[in-house]
Amino acid sequence: MSMSADRAARALRDQVAEGALSCGTRLPEERLSASLGVSRNTLREALSQLVAERILVRAPHRGVVVATPGADDVRDVYRVRLLVEPGVCRDTTAHSTGGLAAVRAAVTEGRAAAAAEDWPGVAGANQHFHRGLVALAGSPRLDAQMELLLAEMRLFFQRMGAPEPFHRPYLEENAAIANLLEEGRGDDAADRLTSYLRAAEHQLVEAITALDGSGPRRS
Numbered sequence: 001m002s003m004s005a006d007r008a009a010r011a012l013r014d015q016v017a018e019g020a021l022s023c024g025t026r027l028p029e030e031r032l033s034a035s036l037g038v039s040r041n042t043l044r045e046a047l048s049q050l051v052a053e054r055i056l057v058r059a060p061h062r063g064v065v066v067a068t069p070g071a072d073d074v075r076d077v078y079r080v081r082l083l084v085e086p087g088v089c090r091d092t093t094a095h096s097t098g099g100l101a102a103v104r105a106a107v108t109e110g111r112a113a114a115a116a117e118d119w120p121g122v123a124g125a126n127q128h129f130h131r132g133l134v135a136l137a138g139s140p141r142l143d144a145q146m147e148l149l150l151a152e153m154r155l156f157f158q159r160m161g162a163p164e165p166f167h168r169p170y171l172e173e174n175a176a177i178a179n180l181l182e183e184g185r186g187d188d189a190a191d192r193l194t195s196y197l198r199a200a201e202h203q204l205v206e207a208i209t210a211l212d213g214s215g216p217r218r219s
Helices: 003-017 029-036 040-052 071-090 097-115 119-135 140-160 163-182 186-212
Strands: 056-059 063-066
Touching: 003 029, 003 040, 003 140, 029 040, 040 056, 071 119, 071 140, 071 186, 097 119, 097 163, 119 140, 119 163, 140 163, 140 186, 163 186
Parallel strands: none
Antiparallel strands: 056 063
């Protein structure tokens, strides 16, 4: 992929991860190429990359649209998260003071958003918390993989509807995990995070299955 296409793909991926693009949104090439400042050919290269990442899909008669994930997508993403995130928590030798500060900042961000009743902001802070957790590993490859997963996670959250009932309980879970990490209790943080992720997966699968009836859905 060219550098320009990579930048365009990253910009669109970030828009999905931050909630600016929602499930089913059509992405017309002319408008996008102008807003991103790239050629139509470069944009097509970027869109193809995001389709390969399962963030976008090609829909008959509609062109490229933001994916609408199904329950099987949730299960697969959480399979990866359960392998990666608790493992990063356990490896306390890799945790830096700056990295832990970023995790704590995401907790503070979430609490401030909740106090303002900004629940989309709480959802965004939760994304930042998990990005910060994975960043503790100090691995650019893991960071890049987490960016893909977080974009899909935002689409899962969108399918849940109102964000407050889902995100409110995890505010203090995030704080508890941050406390354990700051105390050097990586194994305890990992165990708590594993339970947390399994609970979130169950909620998402149950809600999306109810919406879809059954089976995966990508468009």
